[in-house]
Amino acid sequence: MFPFKTSIQFDRKSNQALYLQLSNQIIQLIKSQKLAPNTRLPGSRTLAEQLHVHRKTIVACYDELLLQGWIESIPKKGTYVHRNLPVLHQQKLKDDEVFGVNNNADFSFYKSSILPKIPTEKREDFMYLNDGISDTRLTPIDEIARTYRNVSSKKMIYEHLSYGSTYGNGTLRNVLVEYLNSTRGLNITKENVLITRGSQMGIWLSAKLLLQKEDVIVVGNTNYVSADFTFLNQQVKLERVSVDKNGLVTDDIEKLCKRHQIKAVYVTSHHHHPTTVTLSAKRRIHLLNLAQHYNFAIIEDDYDYDFNYNHAPILPLASHDTNGNVIYIGSVCKTVAPVFRVGYLIASKDFVDEAAKLRGYVDRQGDALLELTFASFIKSGDLDRHIRKVMKIHQQRRDLFCKLLNDELGGFFQFETPIGGMAVWIKLHPDYSWDTISEAARKHRLEIGDWRQYDAAKLGHNSIRIGFATYNEEEIYELIKRLKHAITSTL
Ligand SMILES: Cc1ncc(COP(=O)(O)O)c(C=O)c1O
Numbered sequence: 001m002f003p004f005k006t007s008i009q010f011d012r013k014s015n016q017a018l019y020l021q022l023s024n025q026i027i028q029l030i031k032s033q034k035l036a037p038n039t040r041l042p043g044s045r046t047l048a049e050q051l052h053v054h055r056k057t058i059v060a061c062y063d064e065l066l067l068q069g070w071i072e073s074i075p076k077k078g079t080y081v082h083r084n085l086p087v088l089h090q091q092k093l094k095d096d097e098v099f100g101v102n103n104n105a106d107f108s109f110y111k112s113s114i115l116p117k118i119p120t121e122k123r124e125d126f127m128y129l130n131d132g133i134s135d136t137r138l139t140p141i142d143e144i145a146r147t148y149r150n151v152s153s154k155k156m157i158y159e160h161l162s163y164g165s166t167y168g169n170g171t172l173r174n175v176l177v178e179y180l181n182s183t184r185g186l187n188i189t190k191e192n193v194l195i196t197r198g199s200q201m202g203i204w205l206s207a208k209l210l211l212q213k214e215d216v217i218v219v220g221n222t223n224y225v226s227a228d229f230t231f232l233n234q235q236v237k238l239e240r241v242s243v244d245k246n247g248l249v250t251d252d253i254e255k256l257c258k259r260h261q262i263k264a265v266y267v268t269s270h271h272h273h274p275t276t277v278t279l280s281a282k283r284r285i286h287l288l289n290l291a292q293h294y295n296f297a298i299i300e301d302d303y304d305y306d307f308n309y310n311h312a313p314i315l316p317l318a319s320h321d322t323n324g325n326v327i328y329i330g331s332v333c334k335t336v337a338p339v340f341r342v343g344y345l346i347a348s349k350d351f352v353d354e355a356a357k358l359r360g361y362v363d364r365q366g367d368a369l370l371e372l373t374f375a376s377f378i379k380s381g382d383l384d385r386h387i388r389k390v391m392k393i394h395q396q397r398r399d400l401f402c403k404l405l406n407d408e409l410g411g412f413f414q415f416e417t418p419i420g421g422m423a424v425w426i427k428l429h430p431d432y433s434w435d436t437i438s439e440a441a442r443k444h445r446l447e448i449g450d451w452r453q454y455d456a457a458k459l460g461h462n463s464i465r466i467g468f469a470t471y472n473e474e475e476i477y478e479l480i481k482r483l484k485h486a487i488t489s490t491l
Pocket residue numbers: 197198199200201224268273301303330331332333334338343
């Protein structure tokens with residue numbers, strides 16, 4: 001008889017019922033062939049006595065195993081391990097592997113050789129440079145939580161808890177129509193709005209709908225690196241044009257149009273990513289005219305529209321587009337906090353319809369409760385109040401950061417104080433290298449990050465983008481101190 005008494009162990013502190021603990025252990029014994037097919041199992045009374053449990057536990061366990069097909073009950077004979085069970089070929093796991101989380105899949109799958117992994121791990125004692133993100137300590141989390149609670153306690157909420165529109169929540173779409181028409185000078189209706197989970201989803205959807213293998217998309221010779229990869233993942237030809245103090249050089253785009261059929265131009269017109277420059281009015285008009293003439297799409301990524309320190313925000317290209325050339329993309333992720341994955345893609349109705357359809361197959365729908373929360377947050381004026389509040393703080397941080405950069409590190413860097421956004425574009429003196437400095441910085445608990453991402457075109461400009469908005473005054477002093485120590489230690 002199989003030694004159940006020594007093979008089965010119960011954890012009486014566990015939340016798992018005893019009959020399930022027993023059935024799981026019997027399954028393991030069957031899988032490991034310690035209990036072979038056709039083995040007779042003891043009667044419920046006998047096994048209950050052996051294991052010191054109630055007979056009902058054994059009956060429930062056998063019922064469970066019968067239901068799952070591991071055992072069979074043969075009338076007048078007894079209960080047996082199912083005679084037709086095939087042998088499960090299990091690989092012996094290495095010591096550090098836990099069952100079910102083997103490190104290597106036993107099937108082939110496609111790994112992208114284009115998309116790099118997005119780094120997420122952080123050490124607590126380190127300071128990390130970023131390319132311009134907000135300080136989450138300034139997030140109006142209480143107001144948002146209160147709004148979320150109010151929204152969720154309404155009677156009509158139940159309809160929003162089910163499957164909904166792939167276009168996003170209707171209330172938010174309506175609120176955005178009003179908000180974007182009045183703040184961005186757009187002239188849209190609800191039909192032109194698709195709610196996304198942040199700008200990145202808008203870029204991805206646009207790439208999927210506009211681009212296929214060998215298609216040409218134009219970007220700056222410095223460009224937002226995630227957009228580059230999103231396009232490259234479509235196996236496109238990325239044509240890079242120069243960026244100067246007036247933004248993308250549209251004359252270069254015109255020259256390209258004469259040579260190739262261009263499907264799209266990606267532009268961060270408000271504050272070019274990474275250099276922070278603004279696309280001039282002349283070039284805006286030129287680009288719109290080119291788009292109309294050569295029938296290409298302009299993907300306008302207005303990722304940090306809200307933060308302008310010396311002037312009113314500049315209206316996007318989308319506000320001048322009457323021909324349906326512009327796909328306008330934005331989100332609350334920079335303005336409020338990256339965790340709130342609420343963004344929008346604004347375009348002609350036919351494009352929005354197709355994007356909504358596609359979105360439904362990667363992410364069935366957005367988070368309707370969060371979308372309703374933001375609808376209310378925007379409509380009540382809370383978003384604008386938040387923007388006004390943080391803008392003052394950002395401006396002070398920008399001023400301090402740029403002052404210290406100048407006072408403490410002026411001999412090493414060249415930069416313009418940005419008129420908007422949350423980052424500075426900093427050129428390191430050609431005698432020094434970011435490679436050496438970032439290695440030295442690590443010794444001072446400062447992570448500079450992948451500085452090469454800013455020079456995908458290998459121009460050798462020796463510049464990187466450093467965000468200032470995330471750090472308070474004390475942290476800005478600390479950051480500059482660490483950077484200075486790092487640089488001077490390399491001399
Ligand atoms: C230029 C630019 N576009 C888009 C994004 C993505 O933003 P979101 O968090 O809204 O997806 C970022 C984020 O860093 C960005 O810098």
